[in-house]
Every structure is written in C-alpha cells, then in structure tokens.
Amino acid sequence: MIAEEPLLFEIGSDDKTAVDFPPQPDAEECLGSCRRTKKIGLPGLSEPEAMRHYTRLSQMNISVDSAFYPLGSCTMKYNPRLNEKMAALSGFSEIHPFQPQNTVQGALEAIYILNELLAELTGMKAVAFSPAAGAHGELCGMMTIRAALTHRGDAREVVLVPESAHGTNPATAAMCGYRIETIPVNAEGLVDIAALQKRLVHGEKNVAAFMLTNPNTCGLFERDILKMADMVHEAGAFFYMDGANFNAIMGHVKPADLGVDAMHINVHKTFSTPHGGGGPGAGPVVFNAELAPFMPLPWVEKDGDTYRLIEANDGSVHSFGRMRAFNGQFAVLIRALAYILAMGLPGLRQAAEDAVLNANYVRVKLQDILHLPYPGTCMHEVLFDDSSLEGTGVTTLDIAKNLIDAGFHPMTIYFPLIVHGAMLIEPTETESKRTLDEFVAAVRSIVAKAKEGKAEELTAAPVNAFRRRLDETTAARNPVLVYKDETQ
Numbered sequence: 001m002i003a004e005e006p007l008l009f010e011i012g013s014d015d016k017t018a019v020d021f022p023p024q025p026d027a028e029e030c031l032g033s034c035r036r037t038k039k040i041g042l043p044g045l046s047e048p049e050a051m052r053h054y055t056r057l058s059q060m061n062i063s064v065d066s067a068f069y070p071l072g073s074c075t076m077k078y079n080p081r082l083n084e085k086m087a088a089l090s091g092f093s094e095i096h097p098f099q100p101q102n103t104v105q106g107a108l109e110a111i112y113i114l115n116e117l118l119a120e121l122t123g124m125k126a127v128a129f130s131p132a133a134g135a136h137g138e139l140c141g142m143m144t145i146r147a148a149l150t151h152r153g154d155a156r157e158v159v160l161v162p163e164s165a166h167g168t169n170p171a172t173a174a175m176c177g178y179r180i181e182t183i184p185v186n187a188e189g190l191v192d193i194a195a196l197q198k199r200l201v202h203g204e205k206n207v208a209a210f211m212l213t214n215p216n217t218c219g220l221f222e223r224d225i226l227k228m229a230d231m232v233h234e235a236g237a238f239f240y241m242d243g244a245n246f247n248a249i250m251g252h253v254k255p256a257d258l259g260v261d262a263m264h265i266n267v268h269k270t271f272s273t274p275h276g277g278g279g280p281g282a283g284p285v286v287f288n289a290e291l292a293p294f295m296p297l298p299w300v301e302k303d304g305d306t307y308r309l310i311e312a313n314d315g316s317v318h319s320f321g322r323m324r325a326f327n328g329q330f331a332v333l334i335r336a337l338a339y340i341l342a343m344g345l346p347g348l349r350q351a352a353e354d355a356v357l358n359a360n361y362v363r364v365k366l367q368d369i370l371h372l373p374y375p376g377t378c379m380h381e382v383l384f385d386d387s388s389l390e391g392t393g394v395t396t397l398d399i400a401k402n403l404i405d406a407g408f409h410p411m412t413i414y415f416p417l418i419v420h421g422a423m424l425i426e427p428t429e430t431e432s433k434r435t436l437d438e439f440v441a442a443v444r445s446i447v448a449k450a451k452e453g454k455a456e457e458l459t460a461a462p463v464n465a466f467r468r469r470l471d472e473t474t475a476a477r478n479p480v481l482v483y484k485d486e487t488q
C-alpha cells in the first residue's frame with residue numbers, strides 16, 4: 001500500500017527551486033505599479049521532489065498502461081509507444097506556432113496528410129483541426145452550422161438530440177444559443193424514428209440540426225440512419241454525427257455515405273492516446289462541401305510543393321473565425337497520424353472488427369447473470385443494468401467498486417441515463433482473450449457473492465485501493481479546489 005501523499009505545497013518550501021538563475025545585481029526596476037506585493041504562492045520544490053510527487057500520484061490510479069480499462073464510450077485502447085516516439089521528433093516537438101511557415105513545412109505536411117486520411121476515412125470534404133477534444137469539436141460543428149444558416153438568411157432556433165445522447169451534445173448546442181428538444185428512444189435502444197419524423201415533418205420548420213451518435217451510447221448501430229438523414233435534410237436542417245464511437249465502424253463505413261454533414265472525431269479515442277488521465281485530446285471536425293466554407297480557421301493547403309497555413313478569410317470562404325489561439329493539439333494529431341499510418345486501412349478495419357468481437361465476447365460470457373436492457377448483438381461496447389441483482393442490496397456502484405479491488409478499472413456506470421443502473425463495458429480491440437476471461441471471472445465472482453447474500457462485504461469495497469468510498473455528493477457540491485496555507 002502506498003503512503004499518503006502530501007500536497008506539493010506541503011512538501012515544498014519558499015527557499016527551494018528546481019531552477020537556479022544567477023543573481024541579477026543591477027537589473028533596472030521597470031515594473032512600476034505592476035510589481036508584485038504579495039508572495040507568488042507557488043510551491044518550491046527541487047526537481048527530484050517534483051518528479052517523485054507526480055510518479056507517486058500516478059501509482060495511486062489504475063491506468064491504461066497498468067490494467068484493463070473497459071470504460072464505456074471512452075475507447076481506452078492501448079497507446080502504441082511508436083506514437084510517442086514520432087510526436088517527440090524534434091521537428092514536431094521543438095517548433096513554435098509563430099515560426100515562419102517556410103521553416104515548418106514538414107509539420108504542415110504532416111497535418112495535410114492527416115487531413116487527407118481523415119477525409120478519406122469519413123468521405124468528407126474538409127477537416128477543421130483546431131478543436132481540443134470531442135466536446136470542443138461538437139461546439140465547432142454547431143458554430144459552423146450556425147454560420148452556414150446565417151449565411152443563407154435562415155436563422156433557426158432548435159437542435160434535436162436523442163435522449164440517449166452524451167451530455168456534451170445538448171450542452172454544446174445550448175452554448176451556441178439553440179433550444180434543445182429531446183427525441184425519445186424506443187424499446188430497442190434506438191432513436192424513435194416516428195417521433196423524429198413527427199417533429200421534423202409536422203412540427204415547426206425551425207430545426208437547425210439533429211445530433212446523433214452512431215453507434216449510439218447503448219452500443220447499438222442506428223440502422224435507420226439513412227432515413228433519418230433524409231428527413232433531416234428535407235426539413236432544411238443539418239445532420240451532425242457525434243463520432244465518439246467511430247472506433248466501431250472505421251474502415252467499414254464512411255459517415256458521408258450515411259448522409260452526415262459534419263462529425264467530430266475523438267482522435268484520443270479512435271486513434272489511440274486514450275484520455276483517461278485528463279490529458280490532452282484532439283477533436284478534428286470533418287465537414288461536407290456545403291459546410292466546409294464556414295468552418296473555423298486555420299487549415300493547411302498545398303500550393304505546388306509548398307504547404308500553407310490559411311489563417312485569414314480571403315473572400316472565397318466565410319469562416320466564422322477561430323476557436324482558440326494557435327492551431328490545435330499538434331502532438332496529439334501527430335500521434336493519430338502515426339497510428340493510422342502504422343495500422344493502414346486493413347489494420348483499422350481489423351481493429352474495428354476486433355473491438356466489436358471483444359464486446360460481444362463479454363456480452364455472451366455475462367448475459368446469463370447480468371440483464372441486457374437491449375438483448376442481441378452489440379457493437380464495440382455492451383450495456384448491462386443491475387436489475388438481476390434486485391433485492392440483494394448490491395448495485396451497479398458496488399460492482400464497480402469491487403472491480404477496483406480485483407485490479408480492473410471499472411466500466412462506465414449510470415450512463416447512458418436512459419437505462420437505470422447502467423453498466424457500459426467497452427473492452428476495445430487491444431485486449432487479449434485472457435484479459436477478458438479474467439475480467440469476466442471477476443464480475444461473475446462479485447455477482448455470485450451478491451446472490452449469496454454477501455452485500456455487507458461488497459458494499460465495503462474498495463479495500464485494496466488507495467482511497468475507500470468517497471462522499472461523492474459533498475465532493476461535487478462543495479469542492480475544495482484552492483490550497484490555503486494555514487500557517488500564514
């Protein structure tokens with residue numbers, strides 16, 4: 001068991017630093033009223049102290065490099081070290097966005113190649129690279145749709161979102177000023193297409209866009225997607241696809257062929273670099289020809305043998321502007337490029353197939369003891385609920401906490417919201433049968449204990465983890481995020 005880890009502020013002291021500057025005796029004071037009057041308030045640590053602190057913290061977590069991490073909807077696949085090696089090449093890692101473009105031609109070429117690959121994989125026309133993650137990509141998509149609608153003089157107020165959607169979908173549309181209307185999901189876990197039709201065909205003509213995740217958050221392929229796309233377009237609206245689950249279909253389906261007008265790609269899900277550590281991601285958005293002129297700056301174009309970063313509207317495009325300073329999460333995009341090139345199209349297709357196979361293996365191995373709200377074949381993730389444990393005093397939360405004791409990261413729990421006691425398991429393609437069997441055995445043993453009346457033991461978990469159960473309500477309602485030095 002690892003010892004309690006103090007805060008950086010508690011380890012450090014004012015007289016220590018990891019960097020030594022020579023004294024500056026005669027430097028002229030020119031700060032005037034901007035001069036700091038209080039202490040800077042940063043922790044003072046030596047380099048080994050800082051390094052050990054973060055290494056110790058990292059050992060308290062279950063990570064994708066230490067254990068199976070079947071966190072549904074997050075695609076926590078293995079991150080090949082080749083990606084890291086490529087992103088660390090000095091031509092990529094030691095450049096600056098203010099450098100003249102003729103000194104960073106290789107970096108621009110890399111983005112240009114990634115652009116072509118993502119356009120090919122999705123069947124789309126253009127790629128906006130600056131969004132920092134999936135949710136930011138959704139915002140980019142909705143802002144682009146709004147710009148296109150404004151351009152055609154057709155301001156619309158409503159965005160339709162299925163009730164199974166990830167919370168970022170309604171949140172981003174609302175941030176863009178749209179009113180959200182929810183479309184129900186049917187007993188099979190799919191969008192209620194009659195309800196969608198009723199809203200689009202018989203309702204007011206004020207729908208800007210329909211946002212759909214496919215495969216959806218229940219792990220199911222929305223097989224009526226072509227019909228939905230037609231309805232959306234007939235109503236004069238745009239069809240936005242949340243591409244978070246692209247891992248299940250990459251190399252098999254081009255979203256453009258499904259009638260999609262815009263989609264973000266969570267490269268930190270689909271193309272390795274999983275984002276569980278809260279580290280950087282990237283959310284490039286692909287657009288069809290109609291939306292492409294409105295997407296945010298910048299993008300890369302090729303002129304003969306020269307690559308150019310387009311950073312301003314030149315009259316032929318109607319970009320709504322920028323989404324952020326500089327050009328995007330460059331190193332994450334390089335990792336995605338390295339992954340795609342290493343896999344090749346056959347490799348990507350195989351990865352999607354294996355992801356689906358692994359999820360269905362887990363489904364078949366557990367469906368006799370856990371209830372499937374939507375029985376039948378799933379895509380890359382399998383959704384159970386805890387109704388088979390009714391009366392045992394054991395719930396989804398307890399299964400998750402006991403999996404920590406068994407050495408696994410828990411599955412996603414209580415999402416999607418439409419399924420009570422949801423457990424969303426996404427093994428990804430990078431796991432072996434042996435790992436899946438160990439996980440299945442752990443779940444079976446927890447469920448068996450629940451049915452033997454051992455609720456008291458199970459509700460005490462985790463006992464092998466660094467932290468026991470937390471008071472999550474207080475933590476969420478009353479977060480303490482700022483260090484206060486009690487000694488001052």
Ligand SMILES: *Cc1c(COP(=O)(O)O)cnc(C)c1O
Nearest residue numbers: 073133134135166168213244266
């Ligand atoms: C992960 C996810 C998002 C948000 O993506 P981030 O990269 O985490 O911002 C949106 N929708 C779905 C379905 C997701 O799984």
